[in-house]
Amino acid sequence: NGVGGWRSAARWGAASALLGLAVLRAFVSDSPRAAHDPQNPVRQSTLASVPPLRGSSSALWIEAPLRAVRIVRAVLAANVLPSLRSILTSGTFWIVAVAHAGGAxxxxxxxxxxxxxxxxxxxxxxxERAGGLTVFLSLGILAGLAVGGGTFTRLAPYPRLRKAMVVRLYILAASMCYALSFLAVPWVRSAVGSPGVVTMLQVLAACGMGAGVAVQDYIIPPIVGATFGTDKGLYAAYTDGVSYGVGSFVWRVVGGAVEEGNPQ
Structure with a gap:
């Protein structure tokens, strides 16, 4: 039944997530030097700058929370705020983050x-069938990474060619978005004549749309993030945050248009 199907899907999703976690834990290192070595650790000198606990045991319940607050303030001043300042004052970060909104x-x-x-x-x-067809968007992203990712890597010595490639990929993605919008127009569907052909064209457009943003969404941000050194993890998080924040406004407008429209 339907409930059993959803339970099975949830189990497979949980199993795949655990498998991915195990692979990352076993084979992916946090730094080039050692596995599970934090990129921006809290230095011992930062902790040593906080005075240790002193006094009688009866006063520890007052001093311990105060020392914890001092430690948090020291970590914020020595680790968190410099990293935030490095990210948020970078023009490159804002350019990539806003551009990343389209791919997101x-x-x-x-x-x-x-x-x-x-x-x-x-x-x-x-x-239920329409939900399954959305997998072609993911297949398009995989195809874009397989084909475009290799080409983008080979063009590393040629920045102008890389830029031209990214422009063409954005044009592809935008064209596929327009194709999806045109294929939703009633007279266009009537002109095609066959609902099956329309659905096939829509699926192909979704696949092309995914391929058009694969390089920009999965390859360029990590390359830029590597220039931020120990702050690249924070850069990745804030890049996604800004891109989804920008995208949320667009989705709000699109959602209202879809809600008020008449697809037929």
Whole structure:
């Protein structure tokens, strides 16, 4: 039944997450020197700057919380605030983060892609099948990484060619977005004549849309993040945060348009 199917999907999802965690734990190191070595550790000198506990045991319940507050303040001053300042005052970070919003929106569009396919199919694509068709967006991203990622790496000595490649990929992604919008127009679907052909074209457009943002979404941010040294983890987190923040405003507008529109 439906409940059993969802339970099975949840079990497979949990198992795949645990497998990924095990692979990262076993084979991915935190630094080039050692496994599980923090990139921006709290230095002993920072902790030593906080006076140790003194006094009678009856006063420890007052002094211990105060020392904990001093430690937190010392860590904020020595580790957190310098890292935040390094990230948030960088123009490169803001350029990449805002540009990353487009890729983040495409990557998260699978949440509404199934609804789009179902609503624009004229009843020929049931909801459960439409949800499964969203996998082609992920397949497009994988194809983009497999093909475009290798090409982007080989073009490392040629920055201008890399830039031209990224521009072409953005054009591809934008074109596929426009194709999806046109394929939702009733007279376009009527002109094509076959709902199955329309669905096939929509799936291909979704696949191309994913391929068009794969390099920008998964390859360029880590390359830029490597220039931030020990702050690259914070850079990655804030890049995603800014991109999803920008994307949320766009999704709010799109969501309102979809809610008020008539797909048929």
């Amino acid at each position: 929106m495409v990557r998260s569009s699978d949440r509404i892609l199934g609804t789009y396919l179902s609503d624009t199919s004229g009843g020929t694509v049931p909801d």
